[in-house]
Amino acid sequence: MIEASQTIDILLLGSGGREHALAKKLTESAHCGTLYIAPGNGGTLEVGENVDLNENDPAAVAEFAREMGCGLVVIGPEAPLVVGVADAVREAGIPCFGPGAAGAQMEGSKLFSKQVMERAGVPTAAYGSFTDEESALAYVREQGAPLVVKADGLAAGKGVVVATELAQAEEAVHECFAGAFGEAGSTVVIEEMLTGPECSLLAFTDGKTVRPMATSQDHKRALEGDRGPNTGGMGVYSPVPIVTDEEHATMEQIMVDVVVELAAEGIDYRGCLYGGFMLTPAGPKVLEFNARFGDPETQVILPRLQNDLVEVMLACAEQHLDEVELSWSDKWAVAVVLTSAGYPGSYEKGKVITGVEDAAAMDDVTVYHAGTAVNEAGELVTNGGRVLAVTALGDTFEAARNLAYEACEKIEFEGKTLRHDIGLRALKGREAWD
Numbered sequence: 001m002i003e004a005s006q007t008i009d010i011l012l013l014g015s016g017g018r019e020h021a022l023a024k025k026l027t028e029s030a031h032c033g034t035l036y037i038a039p040g041n042g043g044t045l046e047v048g049e050n051v052d053l054n055e056n057d058p059a060a061v062a063e064f065a066r067e068m069g070c071g072l073v074v075i076g077p078e079a080p081l082v083v084g085v086a087d088a089v090r091e092a093g094i095p096c097f098g099p100g101a102a103g104a105q106m107e108g109s110k111l112f113s114k115q116v117m118e119r120a121g122v123p124t125a126a127y128g129s130f131t132d133e134e135s136a137l138a139y140v141r142e143q144g145a146p147l148v149v150k151a152d153g154l155a156a157g158k159g160v161v162v163a164t165e166l167a168q169a170e171e172a173v174h175e176c177f178a179g180a181f182g183e184a185g186s187t188v189v190i191e192e193m194l195t196g197p198e199c200s201l202l203a204f205t206d207g208k209t210v211r212p213m214a215t216s217q218d219h220k221r222a223l224e225g226d227r228g229p230n231t232g233g234m235g236v237y238s239p240v241p242i243v244t245d246e247e248h249a250t251m252e253q254i255m256v257d258v259v260v261e262l263a264a265e266g267i268d269y270r271g272c273l274y275g276g277f278m279l280t281p282a283g284p285k286v287l288e289f290n291a292r293f294g295d296p297e298t299q300v301i302l303p304r305l306q307n308d309l310v311e312v313m314l315a316c317a318e319q320h321l322d323e324v325e326l327s328w329s330d331k332w333a334v335a336v337v338l339t340s341a342g343y344p345g346s347y348e349k350g351k352v353i354t355g356v357e358d359a360a361a362m363d364d365v366t367v368y369h370a371g372t373a374v375n376e377a378g379e380l381v382t383n384g385g386r387v388l389a390v391t392a393l394g395d396t397f398e399a400a401r402n403l404a405y406e407a408c409e410k411i412e413f414e415g416k417t418l419r420h421d422i423g424l425r426a427l428k429g430r431e432a433w434d
């Protein structure tokens with residue numbers, strides 16, 4: 001355990017809203033000395049020092065952390081995890097929050113993750129995996145629609161097609177093998193289509209102990225009514241009101257079973273394991289695992305976490321998470337993402353953003369930066385598709401939701417786009433999914 005009066009300098013990798021939320025929570029800790037964020041964004045520079053460092057270069061990251069005397073490295077996104085940045089940092093003798101390349105395969109390869117789930121006896125969609133187009137197409141025709149076609153590797157959330165028609169599934173298979181996702185699509189996983197509400201359960205783990213976090217639910221589609229293309233996430237809330245105690249217990253057990261299986265296979269997973277679930281009529285089943293915090297899930301989970309995040313992350317990195325119990329605020333959290341018009345397709349950057357300070361000054365409101373930057377004139381401008389996530393806390397789900405939307409109205413930039421139905425379905429109850 002870190003001494004009460006001890007401070008450490010920390011390096012955080014990433015540049016999204018997730019990283020701004022992590023940065024804020026880390027700097028709230030009395031243990032946090034200087035926080036370096038590589039590369040960071042227009043929000044992280046308010047709480048730490050943005051540094052120009054290639055987050056995907058294991059040697060460069062380890063070298064920077066060593067030179068600066070960092071006592072902890074926290075890895076936000078999946079790409080550095082998959083290329084082994086955590087391994088390099090640990091080899092340099094520095095505690096690291098994030099799995100090594102082997103554990104990151106839970107996200108980096110859908111097939112690997114399916115095989116771990118099978119060996120752990122964890123419920124997930126039935127599937128086949130293929131490395132050539134002909135056998136994949138034969139399987140698709142034999143199974144018939146609906147089917148879900150997934151590129152095996154990292155595809156920035158774009159490698160999954162839920163095909164309701166046979167022709168759509170065939171097209172998706174063809175696209176993967178034609179190279180639409182590069183190397184990521186050279187293996188294809190084809191799954192049965194599951195139905196039900198989705199729910200995410202993230203967990204801290206040190207490879208031995210698992211401490212599940214609060215539940216959350218993202219809204220992946222770009223348009224209201226869950227229509228339009230998939231995005232990184234348009235809004236999220238925590239906890240998920242429609243989950244039963246039994247479903248919750250099942251999801252927690254699944255997280256434990258998977259970490260135990262990984263450990264049995266020699267993978268000591270230290271970081272955040274993200275379980276994406278579908279609450280099917282036959283119980284919760286896993287849709288996917290991610291090897292990191294979710295974005296925007298982090299923007300509703302961390303504001304509700306009452307622990308000192310540096311202590312929790314160090315406990316994961318140094319394997320004494322059994323000494324930590326998590327505690328959560330009773331408040332509800334809702335986050336609405338403000339995007340640039342056109343996202344997830346092409347969009348313009350450099351639009352001046354106003355009203356962030358007014359929104360952030362509201363009680364129980366936090367504005368997390370994602371695609372923002374500060375221009376030469378010192379103005380805050382848009383610099384990405386997902387620009388800001390506006391999180392509000394409330395004593396009821398409805399109060400949190402209303403407050404989030406009220407805060408969103410104070411912020412303006414040309415092309416500002418948002419979904420107005422974040423959390424609406426959950427507010428109506430479980431029947432809204434029937």
Ligand code: AMP
Nearest residue numbers: 125148160162191192193194276287288
């Ligand atoms: P993934 O990246 O694997 O989570 O997939 C992205 C989204 O596709 C999920 O959030 C679900 O909405 C959907 N999806 C993935 N797998 C399935 C499945 N087997 N059945 C139904 N929907 C799925």
Ligand code: GLY
Nearest residue numbers: 218233294295296
């Ligand atoms: N919001 C979904 C993810 O982070 O993968």
